[in-house]
Amino acid sequence: xxxxxxxxxxxxxxxxxxxxxxxxxxxxxxxxxxxxxxxxxxxxxxxxxxxxxxxxxxxxxxxxxxxxxxxxxxxxxxxxxxxxxxxxxxxxxxxxxxxxxxxxxxxxxxxxxxxxxxxxxxxxxxxxxxxxxxxxxxxxxxxxxxxxxxxxxxxxxxxxxxxxxxxxxxxxxxxxxxxxxxxxxxxxxxxxxxxxxxxxxxxxxxxxxxxxxxxxxxxxxxxxxxxxxxxxxxxxxxxxxxxxxxxxxxxxxxxxxxx
Numbered sequence: 001x002x003x004x005x006x007x008x009x010x011x012x013x014x015x016x017x018x019x020x021x022x023x024x025x026x027x028x029x030x031x032x033x034x035x036x037x038x039x040x041x042x043x044x045x046x047x048x049x050x051x052x053x054x055x056x057x058x059x060x061x062x063x064x065x066x067x068x069x070x071x072x073x074x075x076x077x078x079x080x081x082x083x084x085x086x087x088x089x090x091x092x093x094x095x096x097x098x099x100x101x102x103x104x105x106x107x108x109x110x111x112x113x114x115x116x117x118x119x120x121x122x123x124x125x126x127x128x129x130x131x132x133x134x135x136x137x138x139x140x141x142x143x144x145x146x147x148x149x150x151x152x153x154x155x156x157x158x159x160x161x162x163x164x165x166x167x168x169x170x171x172x173x174x175x176x177x178x179x180x181x182x183x184x185x186x187x188x189x190x191x192x193x194x195x196x197x198x199x200x201x202x203x204x205x206x207x208x209x210x211x212x213x214x215x216x217x218x219x220x221x222x223x224x225x226x227x228x229x230x231x232x233x234x235x236x237x238x239x240x241x242x243x244x245x246x247x248x249x250x251x252x253x254x255x256x257x258x259x
Contacts, residue, residue, distance in 0.1 A: 003144045004198075007132050007151040011124060011190045014155030018162025019183025022170045032236040034168075037160030039240035042227035043247025044157035045124075049216035051255040052150040053127060056134065057212035071209035078210075079123065079217025086119055087225070117165050117186035120226065123218030124154050125193025130211045133198055137205045149258035153251040158187060 057072045091103055091112055131147040166183030170176060197204060197211075204211060231240025 003148055004132055004136075007128060007144075007148050008191050008194045008198075010148075010151045010155040011128060011158050011194075012187050014158030015121075015162040015187025015190070016184050018159040018164075019166040019180050019187075021163040022166040022176050022179045022183065025167050025170055031234070032239055034164060035231045035236045035240040036243040037164060038227055039231040039243030040247035041157040041161050041243075042223045042231065042240075043244035043249070044153050044251040045219045045223050045227070045247075046244075047248045047251035047255070048127065048150055048153050049219050051252060052131060052146065052153070053212045053216035053219075056131075056146070057209040057216070060134070060209045060212070072213040072216075075210035075213025076217035076220075079214040079219075080221045082214070083119070083123065083218045083221035083225075086122070090115055090119060114165070114182050114186050116226075117161065118189050120161070120222045121158075121187055121189045122193060123215050123222060124158075125190035126197060126211075127215035127219060128154060128190065129194035129197025130204065130208065130215055132194065133201045133204050134208050134212065136201070137208070145258045146255065149254045152258070153254050154190075156250065157247060158190075162187060 054072055054076070057075065058068050061068045061071055089103065128147070128151050131150045132144075135144040135147040162183045165186050166179040169179040169182055174182070228240075228244075231237060231244070
């Protein structure tokens, strides 16, 4: 199995393994554990956005001064606006809320929960696809090992994310098989997004610096809008902060050592 295939499949494998935790669960998902894992996922995404996406975006321009950061600035802001747009047009509902977001819909709560996690996964799938495309075309700025490091980091943070989807669904009364399926399906968008990005490589490569920053902006939107607020509500907020620090450090080490 080559690096390209591994890079595409690893994040989805992480989500699937995390969703499989539902078969081991014997009680409700502890809020302390949920906050810690959510913080961990946020930390990984922030570190990946900086080391795996924004820094290579600026290096790829081959320019100096203000012009070296223009693609990063533009791409980052467009990524933020894109997720803001999706957040307002896609009906979804978060695990810690009883209110739906986006346009009114007759979809079930379970479907809206899956849509919420899917929105989180869109930028991650794009990030992996763009990084792999960059590794194939600009190996000096984005080595394949660096793209794989990003994929590994996202796979690691997808493990708790898969569990965060499937286990509360089980606690809400869904069967183990249905909860596992919903948790797994929430991660399908990642390999699809990566493959679509690679198929469009001829179009992607000329604007790669912008797309790397775009993926970073989209991921930071998810972290600031959803993940961090979830870790700081109610009790055990300190565990969310600790989880963030551990996730950030782990992704930073992975990127430096493998990239």
